[in-house]
Amino acid sequence: xxxxxxxxxxxxxxxxxxxxxxxxxxxxxxxxxxxxxxxxxxxxxxxxxxxxxxxxxxxxxxxxxxxxxxxxxxxxxxxxxxxxxxxxxxxxxxxxxxxxxxxxxxxxxxxxxxxxxxxxxxxxxxxxxxxxxxxxxxxxxxxxxxxxxxxxxxxxxxxxxxxxxxxxxxxxxxxxxxxxxxxxxxxxxxxxxxxxxxxxxxxxxxxxxxxxxxxxxxxxxxxxxxxxxxxxxxxxxxxxxxxxxxxxxxxxxxxxxxxxxxxxxxxxxxxxxxxxxxxxxxxxxxxxxxxxxxxxxxxxxxxxxxxxxxxxxxxxxxxxxxxxxxxxxxxxxxxxxxxxxxxxxxxxxx
Ligand code: NAD
Numbered sequence: 001x002x003x004x005x006x007x008x009x010x011x012x013x014x015x016x017x018x019x020x021x022x023x024x025x026x027x028x029x030x031x032x033x034x035x036x037x038x039x040x041x042x043x044x045x046x047x048x049x050x051x052x053x054x055x056x057x058x059x060x061x062x063x064x065x066x067x068x069x070x071x072x073x074x075x076x077x078x079x080x081x082x083x084x085x086x087x088x089x090x091x092x093x094x095x096x097x098x099x100x101x102x103x104x105x106x107x108x109x110x111x112x113x114x115x116x117x118x119x120x121x122x123x124x125x126x127x128x129x130x131x132x133x134x135x136x137x138x139x140x141x142x143x144x145x146x147x148x149x150x151x152x153x154x155x156x157x158x159x160x161x162x163x164x165x166x167x168x169x170x171x172x173x174x175x176x177x178x179x180x181x182x183x184x185x186x187x188x189x190x191x192x193x194x195x196x197x198x199x200x201x202x203x204x205x206x207x208x209x210x211x212x213x214x215x216x217x218x219x220x221x222x223x224x225x226x227x228x229x230x231x232x233x234x235x236x237x238x239x240x241x242x243x244x245x246x247x248x249x250x251x252x253x254x255x256x257x258x259x260x261x262x263x264x265x266x267x268x269x270x271x272x273x274x275x276x277x278x279x280x281x282x283x284x285x286x287x288x289x290x291x292x293x294x295x296x297x298x299x300x301x302x303x304x305x306x307x308x309x310x311x312x313x314x315x316x317x318x319x320x321x322x323x324x325x326x327x328x329x330x331x332x333x334x335x336x337x338x339x340x341x342x343x344x345x346x347x348x349x350x
Contacts, residue, residue, distance in 0.1 A: 010334030013326040015113040015316055023316070023325045024117070030160035033153075035319075036125035037132075037161050039311040047281035049073060050307055054261035057238075062086055063214070064238055068306035076102045077310040079115055083238060085212040093149060094212045095119060101313045111317045112329060115309065120150050122312035123304060124157035127232045131162050131206055133283055133290045134255060134298040135230035139205035140165050145197055145219055146211035146235055147171035147180035154208050154234070155180075159189055162206070166190040170200035171211075198224055209243045210234040216270070222247035227295040236267045237303040244299075246270045252297040255280050255290075257305035266301040277301070 015023070024032055043050070055068040063084030070077055079099035087094050097115035102108060131139070142164050144151050148171070155167045167189050171177045177193050184191045194200035197219065201207055207229055209219045222245050225231070231252065236242035244267050254277045256262040263273060280300075282288035291298055320326045335344035 010332040011328035012109045012331045013111050014329035015320055015326045017114045019325040020114050020117045023319060029156060033125050033157045033160050036122055036312055036315055037129040039315040040126055040308050041129050041284060043307050043311040044281045044284045052258055054264055068309055070306035070310050071104060074104050076104050077313050079309040085214045099309055099313050101317060111313060113313060113316055118312050120153040122308050123150060124153035126308050127154055128157035128161035130280060130300045131230055131232060135162060136205050136228055141204045142206040142208055143168045143200040143204035145170050145200055145209045147176040148212060150210050151180045152183045154210060155184055155189060156187060168192045168194050168200040168204055170194045170197050206230045206232060208232040211243060214241055216240060216242045218245050219243040220248055221245045229297055231299045233267055234302050237265050239264060242267050242270060252299035254299045254301055256301050262301055262303050265303045268301055
């Protein structure tokens with residue numbers, strides 16, 4: 001039902017899935033990944049300004065539902081996101097999301113957006129922004145292990161932001177690899193469909209793991225990892241859900257988003273609670289070291305942090321302003337006399 005008393009100041013821009021797809025095509029996926037990576041990097045530079053808390057997770061036997069809030073003091077944001085590895089077999093997405101920005105001054109929402117696509121874009125942009133700082137110089141080849149919903153986004157972001165030209169695909173389900181290879185055709189990447197995880201890692205300087213399983217899996221074993229690579233570990237992002245053998249963690253320098261959250265959810269849940277890790281925002285602002293030698297193994301233990309979603313939402317807010325890529329949503333009751341909420345309801349009687 002439409003609001004009989006709409007007030008322009010209370011209409012909330014809403015970016016639907018359809019609008020998000022139109023926006024990506026309008027900007028171009030690689031320029032958008034670059035723009036998102038820039039927005040995320042800018043916010044990592046002003047990291048200390050933000051409210052930070054590990055996300056609020058509600059676990060069940062099948063998956064997890066999470067809320068991810070943050071604020072920079074002027075704008076507040078949160079994302080609702082789920083993770084249900086069994087969904088894919090039922091024809092549903094493993095990860096779906098939506099998010100909101102609000103004005104801290106009056107608490108009114110200023111943007112509501114789909115975030116299933118935006119999460120894939122921002123996760124890929126974050127991975128590539130981090131790899132730009134940590135991967136070996138001149139890295140050209142990435143192993144992409146797990147060829148599900150996130151995988152093409154990861155591949156294209158590494159191309160656009162780090163300059164990789166070859167992606168080597170591996171998934172236990174050959175149909176997933178065929179799908180990713182077909183989707184990446186014509187993007188300028190050389191795509192190699194591989195017969196095992198080991199095969200995918202041949203000559204790769206960047207190794208991305210992006211699998212979904214609700215358990216401590218061992219996608220990478222210690223003997224698979226040679227000196228000098230950068231590991232971009234995306235799929236271990238929940239308590240009891242990891243991808244790497246613990247021995248790899250002991251040989252790597254580990255970089256994280258927000259340690260308080262990553263110690264609960266990331267690969268490092270396998271390590272002692274005081275195992276040293278480096279916070280990425282400090283590498284980005286130059287107060288901590290990133291890669292220091294050619295033989296060093298760098299590991300981005302990615303779990304996804306609220307500030308990345310905030311950056312993505314503020315990018316979308318700016319990119320959609322003055323365009324046709326949103327609807328005005330009648331989300332907030334906003335009577336002309338703010339104390340007469342009941343009167344507004346009464347006047348709407350049929
Ligand atoms: P998806 O279900 O679409 O794809 C996962 C793929 O992994 C499937 O194709 C599956 O066959 C494959 N797989 C499972 N076990 C494997 C194994 N042992 N070896 C190789 N492949 C294997 O899921 P998705 O949306 O692509 O998400 C992938 C993972 O990334 C999930 O665990 C999700 O929670 C995580 N994720 C993390 C972030 C982050 O910020 N770190 C963001 C989004 C998603």
